[in-house]
Amino acid sequence: MSELTLQDERNAASVRLERALVALGIVALIAAPFFVYPIFIMKMLCFALFACAFNLLLGYTGLLSFGHATFFGGAAYFCAYAVKAWGWPPEAGILLGMGGAAVLGLVMGFFAIRRQGIYFAMITLALAQMFYFFCVQAPFTEGEDGIQGVPRGTLFGILDLNVAMNMYYVVLAIFLIGVFAIWRIVNSPFGMILRSIRENENRAISLGYSVGRYKLAAFVMSAALAGLAGATKAIVFQFATLTDVTWQMSGEVILMNLLGGIGTMAGPAVGAGLVVGLENTLATSGFPVTIATGLIFMICVLIFRRGIVGELYARWLAPAEGGEGGKG
């Protein structure tokens, strides 16, 4: 009794095109380290996963968090500390970072979901600032220095992550798993309820859904996945710093989403690539990065209201709702 759904109804050509793009993206990422400096792509992948995790909340649940640096940077600290001070293997450190981020997400979400709109954002910002100052003071973060010299170790005791290519493919695998998890959540019965809450919260309540629980669950999932990105970054760069828990980092992930396209699978990753790429290019030129990103942001808001990928979807692919695609 399988029924056609809206996605199936979209003409088969655009579905094929989407699949082809995803496959192409994955192939490109597998080949990339032979052409581009691997560390740079790994940085992009970490931020792309972070941005996609954020989009789970903003794009598919309609909640604007201004405190996601807490999960990204917090997980980096937890992971770096466990690996360096306790000698944990990298996979355990990353899992700890993810778990820690989920717990932080549970606490922040618990308070934030009681309010809506700008108040929601303000509560997340306030709690994120509290966490930032905690990180400044707490001895285990090593303050301004950050946790440096984190050993990459060997994954599962067999794969030496000090080899750049090994590290790269582990990061790529984590990124793909993370994005797949987000895609699965968005396109699941649970994701359907999240969308209905985004579309009309009062109606969802009147259908008997305790929307608070759904929002909290989405918040925790988003936090955990942002933590996965942050913890992975700590292993790649072998350090965890205050930069990753600042409010500027929370702002940056919003910028990545707006640039790429909220509510599309690939948009946040594209936005992240753009921002990270820009930062890397401008880092050596002496031109202030924030002015460049600010200008691009203004252009985006004025011309590409839906973000880069969002506009592409609206023009060429989906006549209905864009966003079920996905990109490696």
Add this chain to the structure above:
Amino acid sequence: MSATALAARPDSAEDRPRVVLSARGLRRDFAGFVAVKDVDLDVHHGKIHALIGPNGAGKTTIFNLLTKFLQPTSGRIELLGTDITRTSPARVARMGLVRSFQISAIFPHLSVLDNVRVALQRPGGLGFQFWRSLAALDELTPRARELLGIVGLDDAAHRLAGDLSYGRKRVLEIATTLALDPKVLLLDEPMAGMGHEDVGTISGIIRGLARDRAVLMVEHNLTVVADLCDWITVMQRGEVLAAGDYATVSQDERVRVAYMGTEHE
């Protein structure tokens, strides 16, 4: 299922309409302004009950109070014999009291079919399953189609709900509400902004719904109220002005002065 329930319930004396939703001494203040004051209300199974009154009389506030979207300042509400005065709105909905909204409440970027399936999803516990694919919802499709058939939307199942005409959005909302098989249905101006033929269609649907559930509706179209409703409560400035069947209420001098005298001559 509803058909057998219907057959088993003849209009005999022993099956007197029972009260399924009742409010006593309902009051709500907004920073000094009393929006609803000392309202008593009984809604009966199998009956259509209208709540009428001029704009600002407090009808929608009463809806919000009954469905717990607003907390009453004082008073007591009972649903099917249970005190729900302090219950959460989602819980009240799960107990069988489901409302529609004045502005059509649909999920515009979901397909018509998905609008109904979202409602069907909850009882099966499918709501929290984030690890399964959307194909898990296919089992709900036959029932969703059936409900769309009842309101005449089966041809539009795969269209985006937001693209429907106004009248069809309203019947989609009713189909979604029906998916929950509510015991008490609260409809906030179901005919607002509709053309003649749509009014007739919706009247028919509502009459069918009321056979095995209670309906409370806010409505401005008095022709519809006279034709459709078994009991009428007239509100003015947050208070109940009169209550009774249409004949009684329309004869009431205060009602004529306050409401009908100006709008329904």
